[in-house]
Amino acid sequence: MTEEKKDDIISKRRTFAIISHPDAGKTTLTEKLLLFGGAIQMAGAVKAKKEQRAARSDWMKVEQERGISVASSVMTFEYKGCTFNLLDTPGHEDFSEDTYRVLTAVDSAVMVIDCAKGIEAQTLKLFEVCRLRDIPIITFINKLDRDGQDPFALLEEIEQSLALDVTPASWPIGMGRDFKGCYDLLNDKLLLLDKTNKTTLSEPVLTADGILDEKIDALLGQNDATQLRENVEMAKALCKPFDLNSYLEGHMTPVFFGSAINNFGVQELLDGLVKYAPAPRAQKTPARTVEPTEDKVSGFIFKIQANMDPKHRDRIAFMRICSGHFKNGMKLYHVRSEKQLLLHNPVLFLAQDRELASEAWAGDIMGVPNHGNLRIGDTLTEGEKFSFTGIPSFAPELLQKVRPVDPLKAKHLGKALMQIAEEGGASVFKPLIGADWIVGVVGALQFQILADRIRTEYDVPVIFEQTSFMTARWLKGNPNDIKNFVDKNRANAAQDHDENWVLLARNDWHLNKTAEDFPKIKFIKTKQN
Ligand code: G4P
Numbered sequence: 001m002t003e004e005k006k007d008d009i010i011s012k013r014r015t016f017a018i019i020s021h022p023d024a025g026k027t028t029l030t031e032k033l034l035l036f037g038g039a040i041q042m043a044g045a046v047k048a049k050k051e052q053r054a055a056r057s058d059w060m061k062v063e064q065e066r067g068i069s070v071a072s073s074v075m076t077f078e079y080k081g082c083t084f085n086l087l088d089t090p091g092h093e094d095f096s097e098d099t100y101r102v103l104t105a106v107d108s109a110v111m112v113i114d115c116a117k118g119i120e121a122q123t124l125k126l127f128e129v130c131r132l133r134d135i136p137i138i139t140f141i142n143k144l145d146r147d148g149q150d151p152f153a154l155l156e157e158i159e160q161s162l163a164l165d166v167t168p169a170s171w172p173i174g175m176g177r178d179f180k181g182c183y184d185l186l187n188d189k190l191l192l193l194d195k196t197n198k199t200t201l202s203e204p205v206l207t208a209d210g211i212l213d214e215k216i217d218a219l220l221g222q223n224d225a226t227q228l229r230e231n232v233e234m235a236k237a238l239c240k241p242f243d244l245n246s247y248l249e250g251h252m253t254p255v256f257f258g259s260a261i262n263n264f265g266v267q268e269l270l271d272g273l274v275k276y277a278p279a280p281r282a283q284k285t286p287a288r289t290v291e292p293t294e295d296k297v298s299g300f301i302f303k304i305q306a307n308m309d310p311k312h313r314d315r316i317a318f319m320r321i322c323s324g325h326f327k328n329g330m331k332l333y334h335v336r337s338e339k340q341l342l343l344h345n346p347v348l349f350l351a352q353d354r355e356l357a358s359e360a361w362a363g364d365i366m367g368v369p370n371h372g373n374l375r376i377g378d379t380l381t382e383g384e385k386f387s388f389t390g391i392p393s394f395a396p397e398l399l400q401k402v403r404p405v406d407p408l409k410a411k412h413l414g415k416a417l418m419q420i421a422e423e424g425g426a427s428v429f430k431p432l433i434g435a436d437w438i439v440g441v442v443g444a445l446q447f448q449i450l451a452d453r454i455r456t457e458y459d460v461p462v463i464f465e466q467t468s469f470m471t472a473r474w475l476k477g478n479p480n481d482i483k484n485f486v487d488k489n490r491a492n493a494a495q496d497h498d499e500n501w502v503l504l505a506r507n508d509w510h511l512n513k514t515a516e517d518f519p520k521i522k523f524i525k526t527k528q529n
Contacts, residue, residue, distance in 0.1 A: 003293075006325070010292050011279045013363035015085040015320075017102055019127065020112035021120035025142040029112055029260040029269075030075070030086065036270060037077025037084060073305065073318070074365045076348065082274050085365055089126070098303060098424060101376065103129050104391050105302040105320035105365065108136045108277040110269065111253070112260075115141050115148030115175070118157045127162055133390070134250040136278060139166070140269055145193070145259040147176035151231070155239065155255060165252040167242045168235050170268060172257040173220065173228055180220065182257050183211065183228055184268055185235075186242065190216055193264050248278055280363030283322040285379075285386040290323050292362030297324030297332060298381045299366070300388040301374050304423035315423065316347070316367040317374040322388065326360040332380040334373070335387055341380065343368055376424040393527040396427045396440025399469045399504070400447055403436055405461040410435065416458035421497035426450055429472060429494035429502055432486065438494060438504060439464070440472055469504040473511065473523035481520045489514070500527070 020026040075086040087106055089099045103109070109130050111123060119127075130137055141154055148154075155166045170182040170191075181192035190206040206215055211232050217225040246252035256272060258265015280292040283300075290298055303318040326346075334341045347367040348360060360366050368374060377391040404413045414430075417437050421428035427440035441447060447464045455461045472494070475482050482501055486493045492504050492514075503523060505511040515523050 007293055010362050012082045013085070013280050013361060014082050014108070014273055014277050015087070015106050015280060015363040015365070016108045016110060016273065016277060017087045017089050017106045018110045018112055019089060019103075019123065019130065019137075021114070021117070021122040024112045024114040024117070024120070024123070025260045026112050029110075029140065029142065029266065030088075032260055032263055032266045033084075033086065033270065034075060034077055036266060037079045073303075074367075076364075079270050080274050083364075084273070085363060087365065099126065100129050100392055100394070101302045101424065103133065103135065105300075105318070106135065107279070107281050107363065108138070108273075110273070111137050111139045113139060113141050113154070113158070115143050115151075115154060115257075116146060118149055118154055119161045124161065131162075131250060136247050136250050137164075137253045138169075138247075138269065138272055138277065139253045139255040140260075140265065141255060141257045142260050144172050144175055144179045144182075144257050144264070145195075145262055151175075151257065152234070152238070155235075158253065158255070162253075165240050165243075165246060167239045167252060167254055169242065169254040169256045169272060170258075170265065171228065171232050171235060173224055179259070180224065181205070182265060182268075183208075183216075183232065185232065186254075186272075188213075190219060191264070191268070192219070193259070193262060195262055244276060247276060280322070280361075283388055284390070285388055287386040290386070290388075292323050294323040295325070296382040296384065297326050297330065298322045298379065298384070298386075298388075299326075300380070300391065301368075301376055301378045302391055304370065304374065304376060315370045315372070317370040317378075319346075319366045319368055319380065321360050321362050321364050321366060323362050324382070326364075326366065328358045333383045333385075335379045335381060335385055336375070337373065338385075341373070345369060372419065372422070375422045393424075393427065394442065395472050395474070395525040397442050397471070398444055398447075399438055399440045399467055399471065400464045401436045401467040402439050402450075402462050402464050405463060409460045412458060412460045413437065413454065413462060416454050416460055418497050420450065420453070425453075427472065428497050429504065431494040431504065432490050438467060438469060438472075468506055470507050471505050471511070472502045473505065473525060474527045475501045475503060475521050476524050477521040481518070485518050485521055 018026045018030060073088050077084050087102050089102050111127065113119065113123065139158065151172055155168065158164060159166045169186050170184050172182050173180040179193060181190065183190055188208050188210055190208055192205045206219055208216055211229055220228065242254055243252055247254060254272060256265050256269050258269065260266060282292065283290045299319045299321040301317045301319050305316050328346065331340045331342050348364065379387040404410055414437065417428040417439065420426055426446060429438040429440065431438060439450065451462055451464060475485060486501055489503065494502050494504050496502055503514060505514065511523065
């Protein structure tokens, strides 16, 4: 393969995620993107998955339907010569570290905002993760067919609450019942809403010769045309013009207005992704930066999903390819264990079914069937010893004690918890004193999900109970200082699944006091691999 061909393939990859607060329209937009990307069957699966999620009380049924959840964990589609990999971020209900880790595997994000609600809690949280990694963001303000906030107010809110430059990529004409369409500011096109058309792409009604083009008056009527011009003029005065570098560096977000349910603005968003969103980026390791165009394959595991196929008790490790050209049957070097690993039947996530991966490039996501040897954060290479960094573990916000209903099953429980911790499903700590395990999660609902999983997958009914510990901190320091600390704090010391020591703190005062008493040790909230 020639170098140009390789560069061309990689430069046409777009690996991204959609971030939003629940109900802003992520599922609807995903469906539409897939419809227009030709993955029509998938679109149905996204909706089905969402509906199943809604039936919260019936969690296990959801688990049985994991087939759907696999297919829509990574959705691949083609549009205008680009290959898109859309990574699903879990919704609010099952919000966990998983979401953060998925964002380590993307090159850009689309932020969906409900025009009536503006920036909401979950949007903000996810945005902060993107910012930490300088992930460029395109904003899609959705539901313009409903009454919402004034577009200027929305832009100001984004700018203020996210400390980000905003620039409108399109400008809406009316809102709610009066919503007529948008003027595409980047391409000088007038797009009018056709409410009867929910399944095909909206064609621009007019390619205008600038905003002053008289044809706009003819199509919109005098009043709307004048109003549009005033608004556009004001927006141009208030907002900086679109600056590609500023967007790519994560300082500026272009804002598209639309209505996902009406297919409106979706094509412009897709065109925006084709034109502006970054191709696979270079990835850092402490040893060196790895360029996507390098010949040798490398990648990292960012997510592990258990028992996705009810017929096989398998686990799939999701690997983001960072460089090289992967071909089926390749052996890769597993840096942590220093062993060669034959990747049996890796899967790509095309259309509805898992498809056997025959080849993959930087930016692609591959599912690797895993029998316990791969963990989140692991790096695979063609032999070079380096490790991608930055895949985070967060100090859990909620801790509970867990014990088996049948005390004879303590060992089984230990094994189950270890596996779950390795998959990143929860933090698991073994205190130095006592027989109980402490489990840490980010959202309260996760305890219930874990109890269900341990009972059904490992046949160990368990009881979660309150504990006097509030949070955990990883210890960083030289080994002697850590040993000294552990000796003096036996009642509050524990180890995680990787045998890293942690402090289990009872409250803020306890945490602060301990930090004062042991100045040589750092008490860390986020562990990076
Ligand atoms: P989410 O994944 O972000 O949680 O949001 P989702 O797409 O499920 O959308 C949430 C609700 O908002 C859905 O209504 C959906 O139909 C609606 N919606 C999405 N885009 C638009 C839009 O452009 N305009 C309007 N008016 N509504 C939109 P629902 O009643 O909760 O579900 P459904 O019965 O319609 O599926």
